[in-house]
Amino acid sequence: MNQKIVERWGVYETAIKLLNPFENPYSIVQLEAIFRSGERMVKVNGFYDGDDVYKIRFMPDAVGPWTFSTSSNVPALDALTGEFDCTDAEAGNHGPVRVASRDSFEYADGSPYIPFGTTCYAWVHQSGALQEETLEALRNSPFNKIRMCVFPKRYTFNVTEPALFVFPGSKEDGFDLERFEPRFFQGMERRIEQLAELGIEADVILFHPYDKGHWGFDRMSPDRDEFYLRYVIARLSAYRNVWWSLANEYDFMREKRKEDWDRLFQIVQENDPYGHLRSIHNGTKMYDPESLVLYDHSKPWVDHVSLQHWDLTVVDSIRRKYGKPVVVDECCYEGDIPRRWGNITGEEMTHRLWEGTIRGAYVGHGETYMHPEDIIWWSHGGELHGTSPERIGFLRKVLEVAPRNLTVIDTIKDVPALGIQNDYYLLYFGIHRPIVRPIQLPEDAAYTAEVIDTWNMTIKPIEGTFSGDCAISLPGRPYLALRIRRSMQ
Amino acid sequence: MNQKIVERWGVYETAIKLLNPFENPYSIVQLEAIFRSGERMVKVNGFYDGDDVYKIRFMPDAVGPWTFSTSSNVPALDALTGEFDCTDAEAGNHGPVRVASRDSFEYADGSPYIPFGTTCYAWVHQSGALQEETLEALRNSPFNKIRMCVFPKRYTFNVTEPALFVFPGSKEDGFDLERFEPRFFQGMERRIEQLAELGIEADVILFHPYDKGHWGFDRMSPDRDEFYLRYVIARLSAYRNVWWSLANEYDFMREKRKEDWDRLFQIVQENDPYGHLRSIHNGTKMYDPESLVLYDHSKPWVDHVSLQHWDLTVVDSIRRKYGKPVVVDECCYEGDIPRRWGNITGEEMTHRLWEGTIRGAYVGHGETYMHPEDIIWWSHGGELHGTSPERIGFLRKVLEVAPRNLTVIDTIKDVPALGIQNDYYLLYFGIHRPIVRPIQLPEDAAYTAEVIDTWNMTIKPIEGTFSGDCAISLPGRPYLALRIRRSMQ
Incomplete structure (x- = not known):
């Protein structure tokens, strides 16, 4: 198992077979490796995997060539070296x-x-x-x-x-x-x-x-x-x-x-x-x-x-x-x-x-x-x-589909809200079911509003656009959310 | 208004008209009365009720004859006396x-x-x-x-x-x-x-x-x-x-x-x-x-x-x-x-x-x-x-219709319970909806169980009787209570 190529954030693994002279290799054998790529050095511990096999695993986090060398209290496992190339992560691999x-x-x-x-x-x-x-x-x-x-x-x-x-x-x-x-x-x-x-x-x-x-x-x-x-x-x-x-x-x-x-x-x-x-x-x-x-x-x-x-x-x-x-x-x-x-x-x-x-x-x-x-x-x-x-x-x-970096907006009272001030609001009413929701929006922009039925999984637009101090009518049943978004001008 | 008969825990009231020589009778006039029945003495404050009328109100708590005498910093209101009989409370009057x-x-x-x-x-x-x-x-x-x-x-x-x-x-x-x-x-x-x-x-x-x-x-x-x-x-x-x-x-x-x-x-x-x-x-x-x-x-x-x-x-x-x-x-x-x-x-x-x-x-x-x-x-x-x-x-x-003196039974786990140990239990599951409820009842008695639907206001018996360590099947929906009662032998 000598990989030559590993994707970024993939697992590089090397296995070393060594006929086992130890009563308990788990406790006696110390094995570590230092992986290097340019200036970067990462030390990892190896482990005994049974059946006379010792392994070292490593997750490279940078693209390019990596080398490693081992150190061990067992001569046969000491000063071993190796190298591999780290390639771009494949689709679906975003790292840890x-x-x-x-x-x-x-x-x-x-x-x-x-x-x-x-x-x-x-x-x-x-x-x-x-x-x-x-x-x-x-x-x-x-x-x-x-x-x-x-x-x-x-x-x-x-x-x-x-x-x-x-x-x-x-x-x-x-x-x-x-x-x-x-x-x-x-x-x-x-x-x-x-x-x-x-x-x-x-x-x-x-x-x-x-x-x-x-x-x-x-x-x-x-x-x-x-x-x-x-x-x-x-x-x-x-x-x-x-x-x-x-x-x-x-x-x-x-x-x-x-x-x-x-x-x-x-x-x-x-x-x-x-x-x-x-x-x-x-x-x-x-x-x-x-x-x-x-x-x-x-x-x-x-x-x-x-x-x-x-x-x-x-x-x-x-x-x-x-x-x-x-x-x-x-x-x-x-x-x-x-x-x-x-x-x-x-x-x-x-x-x-x-x-x-x-x-x-x-x-x-x-x-x-x-x-x-x-x-x-x-x-x-x-x-x-x-x-x-x-x-x-x-x-x-x-x-x-919401913008990134939504934060809790605690200036909105009586209902929890997540959003981006002046741009995007997600209010969740839970067991509460007001038939109208007052909200203060900037005067100089127009906003659209949608009722999200969290159980029936529907999103329905509310007629009209909203600006300034306004009140948005709601269906008055539980488990609804309200999504308010700044209209594109 | 000189009542002669007042039911127990009813209101006895006496009114004294006195052409008002005071700039502010609310603050100047002090008026109190001591009501007596046998050994019992109760002191109450009177009050000015406007239109030159001062009043004393009293709630007798014992049946029998009561007398009272007033004291006041205004001679015309001082040392007035009166009496009345307190009769049994009428139906629906249980006192404070x-x-x-x-x-x-x-x-x-x-x-x-x-x-x-x-x-x-x-x-x-x-x-x-x-x-x-x-x-x-x-x-x-x-x-x-x-x-x-x-x-x-x-x-x-x-x-x-x-x-x-x-x-x-x-x-x-x-x-x-x-x-x-x-x-x-x-x-x-x-x-x-x-x-x-x-x-x-x-x-x-x-x-x-x-x-x-x-x-x-x-x-x-x-x-x-x-x-x-x-x-x-x-x-x-x-x-x-x-x-x-x-x-x-x-x-x-x-x-x-x-x-x-x-x-x-x-x-x-x-x-x-x-x-x-x-x-x-x-x-x-x-x-x-x-x-x-x-x-x-x-x-x-x-x-x-x-x-x-x-x-x-x-x-x-x-x-x-x-x-x-x-x-x-x-x-x-x-x-x-x-x-x-x-x-x-x-x-x-x-x-x-x-x-x-x-x-x-x-x-x-x-x-x-x-x-x-x-x-x-x-x-x-x-x-x-x-x-x-x-x-x-x-x-x-x-x-x-439950027995008096129900108390919280906190030895029953996973659900709040009110009752009388070994006699009567009222469990309320609220939003929780187990399909089975284990319960430990005494071995030497038989119990009946009923499902109470708190919203639909129904009480339905569960088939059979229960004793010892048993498990009672439930309909598995929210907002149910379980009533368990010792059977009459």
């Missing part, structure tokens, strides 16, 4: 996503990225056939981000032991936390690549509480946590669509304290040469001055807020507090299971997406319908059954 | 409402009082014909409490000067804050009596911010505030259905501080011999440790919490914090005006009533539909146009 402003993301090539996430926590721990089904559903969905766990999930509806784990072993026989199971990662990597092909970001959840000691991955020692993180990062960070979610519902992981999260964040930051997005997702409330557990999202290694909250009006204060993009990764799921977080309607799910979006956040979808075989999208993937994804696609289209 | 427990109210005769309030802030400042229309609407409504202001309201949709004010004068000519306008109070008292006949409590709002200096009643001196309060209490406190709401949206009254409210509360407490219910209603949030303005509802002169909040889940923490009955007097109004607080649907209004009720609070209704003459229930009264009152009547009936 980064924070573009306090309210927005963009791809590395400068094109906009508007997150429309969903959640299938344990999809890579399901059967291959089910994983294929999930990919097919994602292909036909509006989603461009997915939250997914490295560790398997033990929880209501999640009681089947997966075939492969991060570590070799099983619940019955125990796990060897000093080694890894490359076959598990090889499978996961293939899924991450397939997601990239679909234009979907993989929001990789590194720790979670849905274990409670069943396997014990939620309560490993600090050394094992670090050992695990360094391996995951060495393997996955060359995939452009990876994001690091330090944990799901971190505040439910009672074995870890705030200081632990500081340390784990810094391990990720130091070992990921590309600076993939980093966040940590809360389980209950977002902040509480007296809490020993809740994490301060203003810390510099947190790129964006990954919020759980059912009330999207909370976005206003979270945005102000942190000044970072807010992704509401969980706000209840469309479904009908008994749990409170998993039985809202498609209408309500759609409404929450709109509400959070117009308040300047990015809201994620999830689905939890009862299923005869307990195959539930939120955890297992499979098929989508709900009514909200189609409407989320409609919202996505509305935003994609 | 008091706090019965940390979660409930009752009438003085011990019968339960479950508040179902509405709001017509300025209805007594409208034309007589409109006031009659309001009474007629109330008669046909499910409401048994109304929030109403003593001072007129200046605000959106409220720009007409009333005919009479608390004080003599007008906006044009100014007001004499050292005198009162008895004709205004006589009119208001008649309305309070008519409300009592309808079984409706008058939640009298003593101060409010909807003035902003237009008349200046929101920024009188401490002396004038006290003068006003003493007069209002002398006139109104003998009406059994009066409650004292110190203010509406007190935190919007920037001229008053927390210390002022302490003082005003204490003036009410000291001058009202009957201890009518006292509260103060917030405009924005309920508490904020750093606020100089927000009022501490744990103070002893606050009987119950009069909350404004749109999110009824907040009831949980408010109940825990104060340990007093929580009345959510404003949670947005059914209507279609442009303002955010005044354009929710009847469905949403009904939902909020149920949500707050099952969380252990009492939630008030309001209505704000656009009207060609700006006659809007919330302020002016008139007709009810909405769809929620009928459903609120249905909720009221459900509660009235």
Whole structure:
């Protein structure tokens, strides 16, 4: 596997076979490589992939010739060199996503990225056939981000032991936390690549509480946590669509304290040469001055807020507090299971997406319908059954044809508004249904207005044009948005 | 007017004509009376009612003979005596409402009082014909409490000067804050009596911010505030259905501080011999440790919490914090005006009533539909146009046939529940719509279950009986409640 050509933000990989003289190559062998292009130098860690194979992966971010050389504590792996050419990115490859402003993301090539996430926590721990089904559903969905766990999930509806784990072993026989199971990662990597092909970001959840000691991955020692993180990062960070979610519902992981999260964040930051997005997702409330557990999202290694909250009006204060993009990764799921977080309607799910979006956040979808075989999208993937994804696609289209850099316009009262002052306004009324909307527009321009029915997915022009202090009549039913645009003169 | 017989909790009134030798009898004449029945003594203040007439009003709370004697700084009003007999209360007269427990109210005769309030802030400042229309609407409504202001309201949709004010004068000519306008109070008292006949409590709002200096009643001196309060209490406190709401949206009254409210509360407490219910209603949030303005509802002169909040889940923490009955007097109004607080649907209004009720609070209704003459229930009264009152009547009936002393059962997860452990449960799912509800019931009893459709106002039995750990199937749509009752053996 000696690639000679790699597209920009693609994965360069080199594999070195070395008959294995070590009892535990995962812990004994140190391998790193420095990649160079002109003045630029990037250091990456290699990893042992099993079967006597060591690998180095790298994501070039600049077009042109690159060289590399290795260093290792094993002579046979030390001072190896290589070279390849980095070509322009192919269509559909915009590079990794980064924070573009306090309210927005963009791809590395400068094109906009508007997150429309969903959640299938344990999809890579399901059967291959089910994983294929999930990919097919994602292909036909509006989603461009997915939250997914490295560790398997033990929880209501999640009681089947997966075939492969991060570590070799099983619940019955125990796990060897000093080694890894490359076959598990090889499978996961293939899924991450397939997601990239679909234009979907993989929001990789590194720790979670849905274990409670069943396997014990939620309560490993600090050394094992670090050992695990360094391996995951060495393997996955060359995939452009990876994001690091330090944990799901971190505040439910009672074995870890705030200081632990500081340390784990810094391990990720130091070992990921590309600076993939980093966040940590809360389980209950977002902040509480007296809490020993809740994490301060203003810390510099947190790129964006990954919020759980059912009330999207909370976005206003979270945005102000942190000044970072807010992704509401969980706000209840469309479904009908008994749990409170998993039985809202498609209408309500759609409404929450709109509400959070117009308040300047990015809201994620999830689905939890009862299923005869307990195959539930939120955890297992499979098929989508709900009514909200189609409407989320409609919202996505509305935003994609809007001007870039929409911001929250808080001078407009009684309704959240996103827009560009004097040019473009998107107001969302939600459960509110005034029959008239007063608005102050500049006197010296004419504006057109349209009523957007967020559920029926229609956009209807309102007769006339508007200027100055005016009042726009509305149909007086819930779940409408109003789009106001400056007319071309 | 020398009554000889007064029913218990009725109004005894005596009037004394005295050709008026004083420049300002409102400020110069002091008049009080001590009423006695056996060992019991109650001191009340008299008041000048204009036209050379002084009055003393008294609400007897015990059956039997009562006597009284006056004292005054005016010899002609001093040492007057009288007597009357107090008979049993007539049907429909249960006496004043008091706090019965940390979660409930009752009438003085011990019968339960479950508040179902509405709001017509300025209805007594409208034309007589409109006031009659309001009474007629109330008669046909499910409401048994109304929030109403003593001072007129200046605000959106409220720009007409009333005919009479608390004080003599007008906006044009100014007001004499050292005198009162008895004709205004006589009119208001008649309305309070008519409300009592309808079984409706008058939640009298003593101060409010909807003035902003237009008349200046929101920024009188401490002396004038006290003068006003003493007069209002002398006139109104003998009406059994009066409650004292110190203010509406007190935190919007920037001229008053927390210390002022302490003082005003204490003036009410000291001058009202009957201890009518006292509260103060917030405009924005309920508490904020750093606020100089927000009022501490744990103070002893606050009987119950009069909350404004749109999110009824907040009831949980408010109940825990104060340990007093929580009345959510404003949670947005059914209507279609442009303002955010005044354009929710009847469905949403009904939902909020149920949500707050099952969380252990009492939630008030309001209505704000656009009207060609700006006659809007919330302020002016008139007709009810909405769809929620009928459903609120249905909720009221459900509660009235429930056992007394329902309490919040917080051991039931994922859904709010009100009930009596092991006997009676009322679960409300709101926007949530599980298709199955697991519940743990005692093994040694059988329970019946019914689905309550809160919007369609139907109650349908679920087939079978339930015991022990069981799962109850539900229709899987929003806005349902589940009633579970122990079967009679």
